[in-house]
Amino acid sequence: MNYALVSMAVQQGNCDENFKKMKAHIQGAKEKGIDLIVFPQNALSGYALGDLWLDEDFCSYCDQYNDQIRMLADSIAVVWGNVRYRGGRLFNTAFFAYQDQFELRVKGQCGALCNDARYFSQMDTGDLIAYKGEWIALNFHDDLQLATLNITLDASEEAVMPKGASQIYVNAGGICFDERGVHQLNGRCYATKNKQFLHFSEYVQGCFYVEEHQTSTPVHVNAHERFELLLEELEKHRGRFTLSKQDWLAQRISDRFDRPWLLQEGTNAYRASLKGETPSLLCSFTPEQLLNAHVIDDMDELSVDEILIAYYEKTHRLKAVCYHACRDFLGSRQIASLLKSGLFVERLLSCMKTYYSLKYGYQMDEQEHEKLQRVLQEFIEEKRKGFLQN
Numbered sequence: 001m002n003y004a005l006v007s008m009a010v011q012q013g014n015c016d017e018n019f020k021k022m023k024a025h026i027q028g029a030k031e032k033g034i035d036l037i038v039f040p041q042n043a044l045s046g047y048a049l050g051d052l053w054l055d056e057d058f059c060s061y062c063d064q065y066n067d068q069i070r071m072l073a074d075s076i077a078v079v080w081g082n083v084r085y086r087g088g089r090l091f092n093t094a095f096f097a098y099q100d101q102f103e104l105r106v107k108g109q110c111g112a113l114c115n116d117a118r119y120f121s122q123m124d125t126g127d128l129i130a131y132k133g134e135w136i137a138l139n140f141h142d143d144l145q146l147a148t149l150n151i152t153l154d155a156s157e158e159a160v161m162p163k164g165a166s167q168i169y170v171n172a173g174g175i176c177f178d179e180r181g182v183h184q185l186n187g188r189c190y191a192t193k194n195k196q197f198l199h200f201s202e203y204v205q206g207c208f209y210v211e212e213h214q215t216s217t218p219v220h221v222n223a224h225e226r227f228e229l230l231l232e233e234l235e236k237h238r239g240r241f242t243l244s245k246q247d248w249l250a251q252r253i254s255d256r257f258d259r260p261w262l263l264q265e266g267t268n269a270y271r272a273s274l275k276g277e278t279p280s281l282l283c284s285f286t287p288e289q290l291l292n293a294h295v296i297d298d299m300d301e302l303s304v305d306e307i308l309i310a311y312y313e314k315t316h317r318l319k320a321v322c323y324h325a326c327r328d329f330l331g332s333r334q335i336a337s338l339l340k341s342g343l344f345v346e347r348l349l350s351c352m353k354t355y356y357s358l359k360y361g362y363q364m365d366e367q368e369h370e371k372l373q374r375v376l377q378e379f380i381e382e383k384r385k386g387f388l389q390n
Helices: 015-031 050-054 056-072 223-238 248-256 287-292 304-315 318-331 333-341 344-360 366-389
Strands: 002-007 036-038 077-086 089-098 101-106 129-131 134-140 149-154 167-171 175-178 181-184 189-193 196-201 206-211 268-270
Touching: 002 015, 002 167, 002 189, 015 036, 015 056, 015 206, 050 056, 056 077, 056 089, 077 149, 089 129, 089 134, 101 129, 101 134, 175 223, 181 223, 196 206, 223 287, 287 304, 287 318, 304 318, 304 333, 304 344, 318 333, 318 344, 318 366, 333 344, 344 366
Parallel strands: 002 036, 036 077, 134 149, 149 167
Antiparallel strands: 002 206, 077 089, 089 101, 129 134, 167 189, 175 181, 189 196
């Protein structure tokens, strides 16, 4: 079999525009004699739509496009993600269509916004799908099944890597928003045959054609190009916007990416902050990535607190912040000095206590502090020894 993997920036709630993109990719794949084309999760509807999922008219509007995609699956099998709306119940669904064959698999409730139990229902669905000599499983995010081919749809900031199975994985591209700011989805696509890569790409939109017996060079973009893509996607979504002049990074971004209007008078769309105080333009980037994107020239331009908060907001785990610190000192002489002096954990907890208090009004008591300090200290010593040995 040969495949087409589509990385696309899904426009939230704009099914008509998303359908036009999908139809064009399907037509192009037919012309090349492709057997199977795969689109990401919620490719028609979008994903982070919140209470819009409670609007019956909107849900019906999204659902009607499934039949239009199904009609295009005459000489090619199509896999896509969208919602299914029946009898007042909404399902986050993966679809497979080929001629008279039509299959669907419903995503289980996981607490994420794209499958919140307030909006979405659950339903047991069918078994493996037989097609072109394969037994295909339709999955979401990091699920895998016993099948000859796993097809995995995703719309996640945290894309997954292969696990040694024969797999097609497609993550949505573009941007989404939450209380932390603007997030860049990486549009990761890969196809593997057992442990062999047939294709791997991310932060590159388009339709990638893959043959079962080919091998390919991974397609990557550097951090500077990735930041440029973020600005371009945000401008498509909101038009030209202004950054807060109170943030020194705003001037740097304006200069490095040739966007003088970021500093003109107007409504501040986002800060360019790493401190977690307000929705940020930078919440998808780690400090090292900002360094590689030339947003900053040296890691020590950032304070210790900014670095720690940036890594915490990226991972939401204190142990993960310790892990990054042990692995490479985050490129910061300040962090390296704290690690050598043994004061890193104390500084991290002090920073987090202030962060929790300001952001959530939560006060960590002394007992919690001591227990967490002990756990993190043991963890960081274990990781330091491991990295030194390697």
